Amino acid sequence: MKRLGSDSLLYALMNVGTKIIAFIMLPIYTYYLADAETYGMLDYVDRIFSMVTFFVVFGTDSALAFYYFDLKNEEKKKAYVRSVMNFRLLIVLICGIIFLFFGPWLSRILLEDPNLSHLLYLSMIVLAFDTVIALVLTVLRYEFFAKRVVFFSILQMLLLAVFSYLFLKLFSPTIEGILYGRIASVILIFVLLWKPVVKYTRLYWNRTILKELIQYAAPLVPASLSYWVIMNANSMFLKEYASFAEVGIYGAAMKFASMITLLTTGVQMAWRPFSMSLKEKENSPVLFSKIYYAILVLGTAGIMFVATIMPWVIQILDQEFHEAYKYVALLSAVTFLHFYYMIISVGIFFSKKTKIISYAFGLAAVVNIILNFILVPLFSIWGSVAAYMISYFVAIVHIFMKSQKLYYVPVSFGKMTFVFLSTIVLVGAMIFIQEHQFSFLYILLGWLGYAGVIFVSGIVSDLLKGKADIKLLNR
Secondary structure, rough: HHHHHHHHHHHHHHHHHHHHHHHHHHHHHHOOOOOHHHHHHHHHHHHHHHHHHHHHHHHHHHHHHHHHHOOOHHHHHHHHHHHHHHHHHHHHHHHHHHHHHHHHHHHHHHOOOOHHHHHHHHHHHHHHHHHHHHHHHHHHOOOHHHHHHHHHHHHHHHHHHHHHHHHHHHOOHHHHHHHHHHHHHHHHHHOHHHHHHHOOOOOOHHHHHHHHHHHHHHHHHHHHHHHHHHHHHHHHHHHHOOOOOHHHHHHHHHHHHOOOHHHHHHHHHHHHHHHHHHHOOOOOOHHHHHHHHHHHHHHHHHHHHHHHHHHHHHHOOOOHEEEHHHHHHHHHHHHHHHHHHHHOOOOHHHOOOOOOHHHHHHHHHEEEEEEEEHHHHHHHHHHHHHHHHHHHHHHHHHHHHHHHOOOOOOOHHHHHHHHHHHHHHHHHHHHHHHOOOOOOOOHHHHHHHHHHHHHOOOHHHHHHHOOHHHHHHOO
C-alpha cells in the first residue's frame, strides 16, 4: 500500500510537471512562429506522427505488461522486451523508408507543399529515438523504479522545452527550429539511458514470442484507433476544408482545454481502487450516487469558470490566437466527459465487461467522422467543436446506460443530462456576450442561471438527503 501510494503520487506529479512545461511552451511557440498557419502546420505534423506512433506501438504496451508480470524468469522477460523493441523499431524502419522514398509526394498530400518533406524526416528521427526511450521507461516502471521514470520523463520534457526555445531564439524561429530542439533532447536522454538501452536494444527475433504479443495486442487496437480518430479527425477535416490557420487556433484551444486534467488526474487515479473497495458493501450505490452528482456539479461549475476567465487568459498568446478563447470552455467540457466516464462506469469495471467501452468509443469515432464531414465545411472550427462534443456525449451515454444495467446506481439520467446540456447552453450564451463585448453583468446573470439550473434539477436535495445511508458505510 505504501508503494502504491508513493508511486501514484510520483506519477501524478510527473503528469502535472510535464503538462505544465508543455503549456508554458505554447505562448513561446506562438510568439516565435510566424503566424497561426505555421503553428497549425506544427500541430498537424504532430497529429500525423501520433498516428505513426499508434502503429509503432500497436497495443504491444498492454501485451508486454501482461507477459512481463506473468513470467518469473529474468531472461524470458528480457526476451519479451527485446521482441517488443525489435517489432517497434521494425515498424519505425518501414515508416522511415516510406517517408524517405515518398516524402515529397506525402508532403504534397499532407502539408500541401512537396518542399516541406524535411519536416517529416526530422519528425521521423525524433520518433526513432523516442520509441527506444519510451520502452525503456516502460520497463523501468514495471520494475518499480518510479523515481527514475519520473525523473527522466520530466527531464525529457524540460530538455525539449529548453532546446526548442534556444533553437527558436538563436538559430531558426521556424518549425524546423522546434524539431531540431526535439532531436537534441531525445538524443541526450538516449545517451543518459544508455545502459538499459543497450540491454534491451539487441537484434532478437523469436517468432513464438512475437506471435503471442501480437495475438494479445491486436484486439486492443480498434479501441485505441477509435480514440485516436476522435482526438485527431477534427484537425484533419479542418485542414482539408478550412486552412492550417484554423488548425493552429483549434490546436491552441485544445492545449488550454487539456489543462483541466491537472485537476482530474488525481481523482481518476484514486477512483478505481476506491470504488473497487466498496464493491460488496450494501449501501455503496447510495454513496456512488452522491459522488456522481457532486463531481457533475463541480465539473460543470469548472466549465463555467473556464468560459468566464478565458478572454483574459488567452492574452498570454499572440494576438492572432485570441480567437481560440471561444472554443476552450466547450472543449474543456469534452475533456471533463472523458474523465467523467471513468466515474460513472463502475458497473462495467465491476463486471469486467470492458469491451463495452471499446464499442462505445468505436461508435463515437464513426459519429465523429460523419459529423466532421457534415459540419466542418459549413461551420469551420465550430463544426469541429460540435462534432467532438456530440460524439463524446454519445459514447458517455452508451457507457452509462450499460453500466446501470450491470450495477444500478440510484441517479437520474434526466437530471444529469439536464444539468450538463444546460451548462453547455449557458456557456454558449457567455461566449456570445464576450464576443459582442456586452456588460460583465450579463456574465453574472449566466452564473445565476447556472445556480438556478442546479437548484431546479433537484440534484442539491438529492445530495443532502440520505446521509444516514452513507454513514452505514463507515461501520
